[in-house]
Amino acid sequence: MLTFIFKDLLLFWRNRKEILTVLVTPIVLIVILSFAFSSVAGGSASPLDLKLAIVNEDAEEAGIRQFMADIERLEDQTAAQALMAHSADMKPIAYLEQYLHRPELADWLTVYELSEPEALQQLKEKKIDGWITIPQGYTYDMLNAIILGKEASAVSLPFTVAENSMNVTVIEMMISEFFDQMNFQLALQHSGGDRTAAEAVVMPEGGREALKGSEPFTMGQYFTIAMGALFSLFIASTVAEKTGTEKREEVIKRIVAANTKPMSYLMGKTCATFVLVWLQFLFVVVVSHLLLGLFTGKPLSFWLGLLLMITVYALTVAGISAFYTSISLRTNNMDAANGLILLFTMALGILGGNFVPIYLFPEWMQQISEWTPNGLMLATVIEWIQLERGMALGTPLVVLSLIGILFLFAGMLLYPKRGEA
Template identity: 45%
Template sequence: MWSFIKKDLLLFWRDRKELVTIVTLPIVLVLVMNFAFSGMFGSNDEEQLDLQLAIVNEDNEIEGLDTLEEKLMAVSSSEDDVRQFVEYASYVRPVSLLFDYFNSDELSEWLTVYELEESEAVAKVEEGDLDGILVIPNGFTVDSLYAVFVGEPSTTSLIYKMERETINSGTIYQIVQGFIEHMNVEFALQEIGEDSEAEVLLPEGGFEAVGAGERFTVSQYFTITMGILFSLFVSVTVATKTGEELRQQVVNRILLTNCHPLQFLLGKIVSTFCLVWLQIMFVFILSHFILDVFPDRAMAFWFGVAGIVMVLSLAIAGLAAMFTSISLRVKDLNAASGIFMLVLLLFGISGGNFVPVFILPSWLQELGEWTPNGQALVILTEWVQSEQLSTILTPILLLIGHFLLFTTIALALYPKRGRTN
């Protein structure tokens, strides 16, 4: 078995032109496209923004202040302190400050805020009319101010929801986060006690993002998509090498030995797996060192990336096996190679390797979700943003399903002894 793996690795190694193309061209494209698009995105973005945000206000500030007084009376020994605190809190109510912040002159020019019911807001986000939803849950005023008084973390947080990560939704995320910081610095309540000038910071937390996480940057997008795209070409390269082996009678010599015919196919799978994994990791690591693509990431993040790339490499190895079996069946290898390239171009377009997925038609987006490269882009995007294993388990299983499907087709098409063309 090792002999077949070594044979395929040497075939690839000896083709230095192909090796340089697969390894260096993705890096060059990442650098060029990163600098090109960074310049475009850096030019006067604010004037082009048209942000649409829905606020779902489930809180009642007036009732909240009454409830706050009752809660504070139960934990404080000084009735005067409580009433003085509640009176002061009535001037710095969190929900009112939030609306004042969004309606300020600095934001109102490019941020439009709608106060809607949650069902209506969700429908508008799904239709693309809104970029995100900010939910103010019931009890937010009470819990926030109570946490300030007792010096404990709040149990109620603002909730930001989005359909998908875009420039607009990410910008709103930063604006809402800016409100939290703005409250901490500019609108901090004063502690009522012996030192009336003492500053009381707002409770830690207070903001929960649903569907958001770390920002997904242009550099990260191009690094991931170029690495995935050129890994697909490895599968075609391996199948093309099969054509060379046919012309040199390598396959027939193997079939005349006592080796099981499937060892030839298994050698293609294992060698493709190794080549793809090394190629993608090389692109990711070198791009990171040049452009600092994944800043401030722990080793756990890189171990996760390596594991995800292993699953993708497995799927592409299955694809290479399928292409190899087809190459052994057809008479015109050039025509077969052309068809393989068309398949990869379709994968690349629908899977978001050439342009961002969200600008594609909906039917093409749905098609891309069933491609191995499309699934890999979803997995890596989720991992970069959240590093939560639970969010990527389903697409990982789908990638493994791609490997099983491609391998089953390859085994079904693989010619029996003496039947190669």
């Protein structure tokens, strides 16, 4: 198998035109597209300017009184008195306002309190990015969840927007972070014996995790990952095209006549693709960083996470190349096969957001994007750039691995037996 790996690597190395295509072209496109779309994303130097409205449909004081009345009706009056003492200072809406009005957010987040018609009008006029609705019963249900641990039907904050944008994504992350912190504090409350409920829900000072999670990415970072992922797929299609050439020139027959193991040829193509994709993607990232300073100041943990994602993605593309290779060996019309493979690759590039920033697409198309290997890779790395949370890599790594395994398995099933190629 090593012989076949070296064969494919040498064939690729001898074709200087292909090397320039997969190494230089992505860099040129990254520079051009970064400047072309910088006005859309606001560029790396422009700070965020988030404008969020709060539509409060709940009566906080009434919710508190209703909850207190429920506690007073408890049979165990000692427990009731303790619960009333613990919940005396609890105001769920105030926790949300405290979270959104932190001093460190003041420079880039403006919060308005509006009625729903006012919020709708301002959203149409693009004066706000969206609004959070505090539904009726929010205070009462929140107190039931915090104090009594009951299921809360209204403990959610519907977020209304006109269209997807970078600002909308950041606000959604902030809302998610708020509930993550609340859930974490509730977990501490139910696991800690001597902590009072009021102590358990105090929001952490500073909120550094939320601030870090709100770091915007730049168009340079976006297109570096997008072009790296796209041209990796082109490498897989190029390997399949070379397979067709070897079949046309009867190289396959000579390999079969040499009595080699049938799968050695396929595994050689697969491993060679992995090496080529891994080197190409790494080259694009490093050179783009050196030219544009894309990841300046990022810690070692960020680079290790990025390297892990590139490695798993390279394995996925290698599995796809095995599928392409078997199709090329099975077909009698190589031009048609190469055309279909190229068409499939271009479709993945479009759906995966490799040509245009995916958040400019409709929401349904964004959801489809994450079902493509290149789209999932792009979305995961962008989230890694923003959050740098190890948990963000877990599920995408598993999904990418499964996609690669499925394509590899399909390629092995389709791989022709002796005498069929």
